[in-house]
Amino acid sequence: MTLCDSTLFLRLELTTFFSMAEQTLWTGQSSQVKNFNAFLLCLLVVPIPWAFWRWLQVKNRVYQLTSERLLTTSGVINKTTETLELYRIRDLQVTQPFFQRLFGLQTLHFITSDSSTPDVVLDYLPTALGLADKFREHIEKCRLQKRVREVDIE
16 A cells, blocks of 8 residues: 555545534424414404514524434524434424314424433424424434433333
8 A cells, every 4th residue: 555545545534534524404493373372362452562572482493403413592682502412312202283283283292311401392393394203313323323322220
């Protein structure tokens, strides 16, 4: 093996190592159907600024699924980002109450082993995106990549 060959091999190994960077797989928000009651009350009794504030809160809550984490950014004036490592998710529950099904929406509920956020709820998300399967697939990939197993001790 010549010096040129070993340099090429080293360059290929480094390229492979650095190409495994975290990638954004999905970014989304809850549907404004979540504020249906607030908008209805706005038409009847409640002032419009309250409904507008609720609209801003939903609009400024952004979920981002990467290859390793779930990031939840929220806040209208002050932004807060919560990070959840995918390998910490223990269980995934999908619910579709009647009202959400009318609009093709669903709620994803994650039970985690994270002490700061044991429950994470992503509500009013479009059903058509197939997010539950996407989350499940990437949770398993992340667990295999990091060689993590969940063990329940009673």
